[in-house]
Amino acid sequence: MSVDIRLSGHVREVVEETLPGLVDSLVASGITAGDADLWGPEAAPEAAQRLGWVQAVSVSRPLVPEIETLRDVLRADGVTRIVLAGMGGSSLAPEVIARTSGVPLVILDSTAPEQVLAAIDGDTTDALARTALVVSSKSGSTIETDSAKRAFEAAFRDLGIDPATRIVVVTDPGSPLEESSRADGYTVFTADPTVGGRYSALTAFGLVPTGLAGVDLNELLDEAEATLLEVAIDDVRNPALVLAAAIAGGSPRRDKLGLVSDGTHMVGLPDWIEQLVAESTGKDGTGILPVVLLPVSPEVDTVPEDLQIVRFVDDVHHDHLFEQHQGEVLVSGSLGAQFVVWEYATAIAGRMLGINPFDQPDVESAKTATRALLNARPEPAPAAFVEDGVEVRVSDPGLAASGTVAGVLDALWARVPADGYVSIQAYVDRIGLEHLQGLRELVAADSGRPTTFGWGPRFLHSTGQYHKGGPANGVFLQILQRTDVDVEIPGRPFTFGELIEAQAAGDASVLSQHGRPVVTLTLTDAQADVLPLFEAAQ
Incomplete structure (x- = not known):
């Protein structure tokens, strides 16, 4: 196999129970043949225009x-x-x-x-x-x-x-x-x-x-070509069928997917999978939420019952590694093969969830809100309070009752349902503030729930669909940066600084309209001191 998958514990049982039905449904060969009816009559018109990726290798x-x-x-x-x-x-x-x-x-x-x-x-x-x-x-x-x-x-x-x-x-x-x-x-x-x-x-x-x-x-x-025949066959050894069963099967289904790179030669694959899975499945109130993790993340140390871990390694046959990570999905293989297998598996998972994996009905809402803000140019909403150079804004006044950043974060974590998650969204300079990503680990430990981290506005084209269209069980922490640096956009009446501010505000408004709790922390220090955030999250 060009992609090797090894299962243990509960997930092995789930896959063994699920695979026969997937094989009998002929979904793998159906995708390869371009069968747009696999996802139901409502999705068929869209699917008919969205299956070209199956032939991507030969076309490219x-x-x-x-x-x-x-x-x-x-x-x-x-x-x-x-x-x-x-x-x-x-x-x-x-x-x-x-x-x-x-x-x-x-x-x-x-x-x-x-x-x-x-x-x-x-x-x-x-x-x-x-x-x-x-x-x-x-x-x-x-x-x-x-x-x-x-x-x-x-x-x-x-x-x-x-x-x-x-x-x-x-x-x-x-x-x-x-x-x-x-x-x-x-x-x-x-x-x-x-x-x-x-x-x-x-x-x-x-x-x-x-x-x-x-x-x-x-x-x-x-x-990629080396795995095309494997994913096209309706067989229990098909890696795409195995993976789909692992991430979308079971009752109750583990609807959060922990993605861990652990000694693999592939760099950053979970970030690509995050968009593929979240945007494809997060709609109609359901979905699979990918959570990009480190081998030492809190969710790996103490695995929540609704989280299924997929660990990327270079050798799934290493027995010591296998014994060490029971209940996980171990995956190895080349990058091109991984692309093919995950695309097939995600499309199959969409069928299992009863949704259309090829549309993104909730992505446009944030774009519309951004355009409206750029056209109207309203003054920013006043901060609920300011602490140590951090402006605090909230979707619900009750979140700011404590008057401290630490208290606001505690109040936000208290809004996370038992099956919920925390989403951190950093609308900042990714290069200069790359270490801000470390906040994810602290928030996951402090909140006790799976926590995602997204660079804004990038995630709006990725997990943003899941945030609005998936289960209504997320809470959202926006981090903004105010600096003296700005760049004109030739031919546009707004700057890059004004654009990213409108994108954050637009998404916050849409999330709030969907009933999602939102806290926005704006770093006003020109040096973008993030220490108060780290201290508050501990």
Whole structure:
């Protein structure tokens, strides 16, 4: 098997009970054959337009020489640095591909002004002169990606560089972005329009930026191809059927999925799986909530009854490892094979949950709220109080009754149902405040519940769907950063700083309208001192 899975304890029993029904339903061969009726009559029209990922390997093969030729042309022109502007599936898959391959690729999936500047300026004085930008967007209307494109175009022109020689576009055929880019003389790659963003790892969206950065694309596609026959067969040994049974089977079902990288050669795979699973299944009041964990996370030390752990290792047959992690799913395999198996397994899990795994009905609400705030430009709601340079805002005045950050957090944890979760959302400079991610571990220990961490606005294109469409059992902690740094967006009446503020406020308002408790902590110190947050969460 190109992907090995080893089970023990309760999850082994769940899979043994579930697999026969999945085999009898012919779901694996049905997906391979493009059967859009597998998810019911309501989902069929959408599914009929969203199964192109099954053929991604063969469709993408002809792209490889084109990408390699362009890479050689860019290198001859002195380009040694590739920046990718994209959101959701357009950035998460390229990030894990590049990191696993050890190839440098700058990811710009944020509207934080400091992060935008870092992507443009790099860490050397000649970085921009050595840079090419890949703009990835199915429609071209994604506000974050469009804003990044505008900023880079202006920066290239200021340096005397024609943007047409340094900007590469990946989009759907016939999109407004394709039309405008071709008119501007940009190099354009079109992807299969029957592949949704989160299933696009092995399409032009995953391959163009990573190939230009130096990844061996043929090796990646070979890895994926090696597992295609395995996932297509209706057999109990099919790794996709086994994985789907493990993450979506059982009664009661463990609806939270702990993803642990433990000595695997793959870097960042759980972040890609998080979007794939959360956005595909989190709707109609149900879903599977992925929780990206460390081997030493509180949820691993004391596993909640509603959490199923999947551990990524390089050898599932290591008996000592197997004995050490009873009740878990151990997974090993190449990155390309993992992409294929998880895509199949997620689509199968959607069928098991009775939902359409290819739509994202609740993602647009936060975008609509953001646009409204950018148009109206209201003054920010007054803070409930300020402590140590941290402004505190709450969706419910009762959350702020204590008058302290620590008290507010305790009040928020008290709102978590017995089967609930905590979501931390950091609308900050991911590069400068990367250590803020460590807050997840403290919150998980303090709240006693599975805790997710998302960089805003990236997660809006990922777990944001689950937050609104999944079970109503989450509480939300937003962390914002106020600095003196800002960046204009050419041709727009708002800046990057105003955009990220509106995105946070828009999402908070939508969550509140859905009855979700929200606490917003804004760091007003120019040095972005996060120590008070860590102290409050202990």
